[in-house]
Amino acid sequence: MxxxxxxxxxxxxxxxxxxxxxxxxxxxxxxxxxxxxxxxxxxxxxxxxxxxxxxxxxxxxxxxxxxxxxxxxxxxxxxxxxxxxxxxxxxxxxxxxxxxxxxxxxxxxxxxxxxxxxxxxxANWLATTCYAASVIPSGVMIDVGSTTSDLLPFEHHRLRNRGFSDRDRLASDEMIYAGIVRTPLMAISDRVPFHGEWLTLANEHFATTADVYRILGDLPEHADLYPAADGKEHSVEASMRRLARMIGADLADGSDYDWYRLAGFFADRQLDRLALACQRQLSLGLAESSQLIGAGVGRFLVQRLADRLGYGYIDMGELLAHGDEDAMMAADCAPAVALLRLQRDREALCV
Missing domain, CATH: 3.30.420.40 (ATPase, nucleotide binding domain)
Incomplete structure (x- = not known):
């Protein structure tokens, strides 16, 4: 080369x-x-x-x-x-x-x-949001990664966030410590419905959100680069087995559909948490024309969130990638690409 x-x-x-x-x-x-x-x-x-x-x-x-x-x-x-x-x-x-x-x-x-x-x-969230706000007038940039999710409101091409430190952003729901790969399932819900009963989860690192989205068919292959919670294979059956352990059960204690439905319950609860945080940002008085911009390997959740809340959706890859560039990977790695798009002078930033 x-x-x-x-x-x-x-x-x-x-x-x-x-x-x-x-x-x-x-x-x-x-x-x-x-x-x-x-x-x-x-x-x-x-x-x-x-x-x-x-x-x-x-x-x-x-x-x-x-x-x-x-x-x-x-x-x-x-x-x-x-x-x-x-x-x-x-x-x-x-x-x-x-x-x-x-x-x-x-x-x-x-x-x-x-x-x-x-x-x-x-500050990586700020790089992504500054670029999004330089292109889109009003909205919430939502980057759902493997470990955390960022939600940043902006209007008239300017940020409306209240926090800059992680501590302040956690307090204002501008950051949620939950992603689509590494998050332990007991951080998503403390009980689940199974065979007509509410079951309390084991507080053990038996399974993660990667298992949930693998079972549901949503997990991008390149997103899960770490060993599973039990160190075993990245397969749907193995994920179902890990999910079963969360309720003190074995894989044979349920059908494939039982485990699929249970995975769907966890996904719904994670989307609920994102929806509440997003509604808090929108309540700042953002314009009705505001759009949700999805970034990160878990941005498929942002698309679903936009559908649930009735807002338009834009994939960050469409804003970052031009022509024949790889829009999917650009959105997966939005902060790194956003750095390349930002001007170096302070006046170009939206803060």
């Missing part, structure tokens, strides 16, 4: 690394997700970057970075996480071509990232 200059966007998460490469002709050449369990250490991130160095022109490109990985318990606190990740990335990517997204401060150097660590921390 001939080396070409361009810009690479990085969304460094605690569980996944998302990478997008825009070449110097402004063509989105590569978008991908890699598993990087950073709570175990930085080795997985190191391996991912070393592998990407053999596939992408890392040394010839400019780089824009956003992160959420500072939250993992590898670090003592978020500031320490930001500073360590900034130093670590600066040692592996060309420092003179490396900028970090600092929210309202725009793109900053490594020194600036250390100075504005609070703004750099977990």
């Amino acid at each position: 001939s080396l070409e200059r361009g810009i690479i966007g990085w969304d460094v998460g605690g569980a996944h690394l998302k990478v997008a490469w825009l070449d110097e002709q402004a063509v989105l050449r590569r978008v991908e997700i890699r598993a990087t369990p950073l709570w175990q250490g930085l080795e997985s991130l190191d391996l991912a970057i070393r592998e990407l160095a053999g596939e992408l022109p890392l040394q010839q490109c400019e780089h824009r970075v956003t992160m959420t990985a500072e939250l993992v318990d590898l670090f003592d606190d978020r500031r320490a996480g930001v500073c360590e990740l900034v130093a670590w990335l600066s040692a592996r990517l060309p420092p003179s071509q490396l900028l970090f997204f600092a929210g309202r401060k725009g793109f900053v150097t490594a020194d600036g990232a250390r100075q504005y660590a609070e703004q750099v921390a977990s």
Whole structure:
């Protein structure tokens, strides 16, 4: 592959690394997700970057970075996480071509990232929403990922969010700690209907939302990059077996349809939680013409949410990808691609 200059966007998460490469002709050449369990250490991130160095022109490109990985318990606190990740990335990517997204401060150097660590921390949602709001007048950008869901209202091309820190965003329902892959099922509901009875769930990590959406046929294959809760195969039957354990049962204690219906119950409850959070954002007084913009590997839930609430739906891939670019992967890795679309000056941001 001939080396070409361009810009690479990085969304460094605690569980996944998302990478997008825009070449110097402004063509989105590569978008991908890699598993990087950073709570175990930085080795997985190191391996991912070393592998990407053999596939992408890392040394010839400019780089824009956003992160959420500072939250993992590898670090003592978020500031320490930001500073360590900034130093670590600066040692592996060309420092003179490396900028970090600092929210309202725009793109900053490594020194600036250390100075504005609070703004750099977990700002990936802001990059996606700023780009969405630059294109769509009014709506709620909803990014449903493997672990969390972000809901950000905007109107007249300006953000209407109340929080910037994770703590404030959790309090305002702008972030929900539930996604379509890694969320334990006891976080979705504490009891379920089965064979005419209400059963209390086992408070054990027997199954996750990946099992639910695999059984229902909704889970994108590339979305589930981690071992299952029991370390066994990613199959519908194995997921049904894990789901059965949540009610203290065995696979043989129900039919395939019983387990399908139970998976549907969990999916409905997760959609209920998203609906309540979305209605809270819409109640800020957003225009009737507001639309829901879906991003992330779980954006199929946003489509269903729009249908339930009676709002129009736009896939973030349609906004991020142009021409023959891969709209599906662009939406899956929305923050990394959004970094490539944003202007570098602060005036271009919608905050």
